[in-house]
Amino acid sequence: MGVFPIRARALRCVAAATLLAATVAADERTVGILAPDTPFETDWSAYSADAPGPTVVITGGMHGDEPAGARAAGQIATWTVTRGRLVVLPRCNEPALAARRRRIPGLKDEAGDLNRHFPPTAREHHSDQAARIWEFVLRWEPDVLVDLHEGYGFRAAGSKSVGSSVITQRAADHPRRARLLAAVNADIDEPQRRFVALGPTVAGSLVGAVAQLRDIEAHLFETTHTSQPLSTRCRQHRCLAAALLEELGMADDSAGRLVDPTASTPTLALFDGGGTGGGPALFEGLLPSWRVERVGPADIGNGALGSFDTLLFPGGSGSGQARALGARGRERVRAFVSSGGGYVGVCAGAYLALDNYTWGLHLIALDSHDREHWRRGNGTxxxxxxxxxxxxxxxxxxxxxxxxxxxxxxxxxxxGGEPEGGPQRSMPEVLARFTTGIGENGADPAMMVGKPAAVRSLYGAGRVLLFSPHPEKTAGLEAVIERGLAWAAARD
Structure with a gap:
């Protein structure tokens, strides 16, 4: 096999880095491109610590309909380590990820399944991209390889799927697998959703090939996409990866985080927990200049918001989002905003911020009017x-x-006036008002006329922006969301 196409550049160093592990300087992050100028062109990242130690390679995005692996690997790529080297290739199969299909577009069955293309599989199923990934992995001389995936059902609940499992090839690695399972299952209350041990992997998989042919420790982490938001699945992958680094004595304070708080790109925490429905996905496509990561109640409760500039709650159910957050999560949101974070609420997210609900965040001095007719209808x-x-x-x-x-x-x-002991709130500023209304289910359409459609305010050191309607769903107004986020993220 010849040298595969790759470009590399080192951050915080003068000389250009090469891929070979021995030539990468310590305490720096090297980034590069695998398969440049092909449909599979994709970024990779490697962080090398000053102290010697193991090399861990993590891959994701092998199957295009498993977004959690690619997303979590991208988050892990921002981590640093105390010793050794952490190498991450988040998006192995760019064409399939773009198409949101399991297989490489245009190819069927195993011919299109990238994770069946690794040796010793049949030559007719061995693709150029598998060859590139194979050589990429081996050139780093890893001590441990991890590949991130998703299943469709919970194995512990009796599903034929391998969802929520750690699949390991070598018997020698079973003790570590048991400890990784204990770490991820510590936060999973339902027994039928807990991760289980499986093995060996299927023929032609990257994990199986690395373990069998090179005798390298290798694990396949499988979360489950059914009935779990993307934030939960990514968090489970991060938990397993952080536990592995802790096992190897490599973990530092960055292990587990979603974004690099020192990055120059603005960062948005997009809530996708209970009460959001399908709303979060729409926003991601509207914000090309932002680093957008999904967050759930557990992320917020564990302090993840501190790394973000702004938090967005989309449409759905305000009370449902409040229940999902719980009292601890709601307090975390208030603390984030009062300390300088931005809050943008759309429809349900606006309800959540208001004053006259016991479950509300009380971020802005506004009430919800005519509450008994909240189901007043949908339309323009x-x-x-x-x-x-x-x-x-x-x-x-x-x-x-x-x-x-x-x-x-x-x-x-x-x-109700100002809450006692809370951060100072400024007078709400009206940005737009309704001039027409909708009146279904007994609601009076005239009740909407003159009411604020968009408002903003200050809450402590942070900024709050609320939309009652949906600019993100309105042709020609989508850019309002990005401008609104920029305002909310600004610091006075």
């Missing part, structure tokens, strides 16, 4: 831009625009 309404909203909405005061409405809150000044 018109809003008028206020002077304060000209920059955000990229329109002049007095201009009217159609916008999608889906039972968002009718916001009015709070009747």
């Amino acid at each position: 309404v018109r809003v008028e831009v206020c002077r304060a909203g000209e920059e955000l909405l990229a329109a002049e005061a007095g201009e009217e625009h159609d916008i999608h409405f889906a039972q968002g809150p009718l916001m009015v000044p709070a009747a």
